[in-house]
Amino acid sequence: VDRAQEFDDGFQLLSEAITEIFRKNAKSLSYEVLYRTTYNLTLRQFGERLYHGVKEVVAEYLESTAEEAIVPAFVNTSGESTGSGADAGANFLKTVKRVWDDYITAMDMIQKFLRYLDDKLPKYNLPHIFDMGLALFRDQVIRSEKYAIQSQLISAMLTQIQLERHGEVIDRTAVNSAVTMLSELIDTTTRESVYVVDFETKYLETSTAFYQVESQTLASSYDAPEFMRKVERRLDEEYERTTRCLSLTTEPKIRLIVETQLIANNLKTVMEMKHSGLDSMLSADKYGDLSRMYKLFSRVPAGLNEMRTAIKNHIMQLGAEINKTINADLKSTSGGGAQTAIRWVEQVLALQEKFDRILEFAASKDKSFQTAFNEAFEHFINENPKSAEFISLFIDENLKKGLKGKSEDEVDSVLDKTITLFRFLCDKDVFERYYKQHLAKRLLFNRSVSDDAERGMLGKLKRECGYQFTNKLEGMFNDMKLSSEMSGQFKEFSDQAVTNKFPMDLSVTVLTSTFWPMNLSSSPKCSLAPEALQACKAFEQFYFGRHSGRRLTWQPQMGTADIRANFKKSKHMLNVSTYAMLVLLLFNDVNGNESLTFEDMQAKTEIPENDLKRTLQSLACAKYKILTKETKGREILLNDQFFFNEDFTANLARIKIQTVANRVESEGERRQTQDKVDEERKHQIEAAIVRIMKDRKTMEHNLLIAEVTKQLGARFMPNPVMIKKRIEALIDREYLERSTEDR
């Protein structure tokens, strides 16, 4: 009896105190008394009862507070204007915050004087007072089953955020305090905070819906650059709001939503926007916009891949355009063509520079972008069957004229640029063939603007491709050097010669046949004028005196001659091709008014028809008309008549008559070159096969093909079917045999 009374008395005291504390009348209470009471009750084994009693009191309080303070502040959601709705929402949140703050303060006090009990609670498997308080608040208020506080609360918070998203100013502290409150309450089933379970999930849902709509709005209302700016702004806004107002843990989740809805779902839309999308940005070099696009796209998994592929396709398209235009130009222009080739190279180099800048300023030198760009270049450059020829012609033009007057550094940079293009070529052996042809003409007609530049180019090629590539080219240079040394000796020889004196100065360049790109079997045999013939014989005598066991084959199509020509009014020294010399010498035997027909000249000189036509064009249809042609125009017909132009005048004493300017090959010539290349490739493939098989002894078929491809890849991409055919040819010649094992 005493005991029960003891408890009731003690408990009444405490429960009244609690009520007073809730009424904010804590001042009137004595902490010491309350503490002692708790102490006594606890000591007297009333701890559990006391706990449950306190709990009941607190629960009652919460119940009444919910009804009296919170519910009245509910927002009326039926058709009120946004203005008052916004305020009502904020007010509600503030109300809740006030209740919460008061409650927390009170609970803090309560658990202080219940301290002695509090320490003992774990023994009874009961939570601490404060935690109990939080749980009660959670269940009685936030998640009250009686009143719709939860939905009001969540809805108020969401509405505030939504308003801010639409540009309104809201009371952030109200929202923030609600967040803080919810974050302190724990949901027992998930162990997450009530913030996450009750609020965050809904928040993310509504945000997704919002951004879905936003995505469509933005995409349909703005052009690409503006769209991206708006997206950036949204991202910044959400980041700012989440970190200031909501919880940090929510940040990555909301960011993902915004990125997915606005960026990931719109990758293609943005890039393909007419007049403002990726293509126009690239065309106009809009580095800022491109850079923004790169940054935004890098936030989503597929973003950069899409952008990279789109740019790659853009480059390939531009490249294809260049190819098409240039090829069309080639078909239309009659003469020249070398200029067209140079234009191609210049356009491709410009394209390369443009995208180098884009890579640097927009894509911050992203390596994967660099690779993609290179692939694009490689693709369209190799799509054009003439690119090797074009590049060689470009270098040729530069080494003949273009580099005149440039400093060493400038020369170097031009040549370096051509090397970057050269690297893209798949079939480097085709390039080598053209380069040799062009180099031969440069050396023999003495057109190189600078020997240093030539050597420089050679050095660069050697660094790129190794010794094998350039050793023949170096051989050509060597021949030139030896020949010039020899010519001094030849002069001495011919001065001393008693017989066979010939009335002209002869300068001979001896070419080692394996180095130079001349086809010996097709060297034309033309009839040299008797003076020239004599000179040649004298040289042969000299040469065979020094070297035995060698054969000399004269190449008249590559020579030049200096001729003194006497006209009516002036004398000139003409520098012409050997063929032209032969033609002009014919006119020595012709009287002033007589002419020679094309057929006549053809019969007397035996120069091949096409070459003769070109020679006559250079003499009669070009700037300096040494001969006159009866008919008008450049066309040479078989019965055209030619006269020596007695009335010829010119300002210069020395005149150079150019015959052959380098042109782009005709289709027939190109096929010829390709045939030669294929022929050489067959040998290279066979050599590689034999080399590999000698080393490995036995090898599986496909592995052999792979190994051959690997070994030859630096020079050209061998066709697997060609390799297979070469294997068969080697089997036939009994270098290889198939394994007799059963398969």
Next chain:
Amino acid sequence: MPPKRKNTSTEATAKRSRTTRKTQAKATQKTNAVQDFSKTCEAWFNRYKDQEEQEEIITPMGCQAFFNDMDVSLDSVYPIIIGWKLNASRMGYFTKDEWMTGMKELGIHESAKGNHFQTFLYRIDSPEKMKNMVSQWSQSIKDDVIFKKLYLFTFGFAKTTGQKSMDVDVAMALWPLMLDSSAYPLIPSFIEFLRTEKPVKVINKDQWSSLLDFCRSVPDDLSNYDSSSSCNYWFIMDRPVLFDEFVEWRIKHGDDSMVA
């Protein structure tokens, strides 16, 4: 070498002499048999040899008679088998050397399978005896390994002597003979391909040799074919390019190109 032992017992001597005599008798018998065989064989050869040629050789006419005497059809694979077994170098011809050596070797080889006491009794010196062998051989080539040897031999045997490769017409005639269309259903189709497309004028050794493996490894609907031009370069079949062309032709023309 151990010192010679003096003859102690006369019985041993007698025994030895008896043995020696027996051996000698046998030897003589053998030599006689050998001589007999040579004569019969030569006579048999002379029946067919070309009367106009200076050196002793059986030419196609003689071969025809030879095969007829044995009831061997000229349009069959048997003449080739016979040529193979006799190790002849040129189809339709037998030199005397080839004949004599071949028949003798055959006799030794074939009868070595039987009782060794009969070693020198079994001779092939007549059509009847040869006929027996032929039917045995036609059974033996049912074995894949043995047949392959015959097939590979045929290339050198049947091609034009002195030429490195075989005329495609000859090949087209031989293949249906040797590779029966029921066991090798691709053959008629392949021959049709060669006839219509004319991809080659001669068949070289590699192509001839590889055909057998090709037929054995590829099903007749060519379902395991890898087109090296359409997909991954690295799975190119290890076989002559001619067969790749054949398969492409087959795929292009579908089954209406199959010859019954």
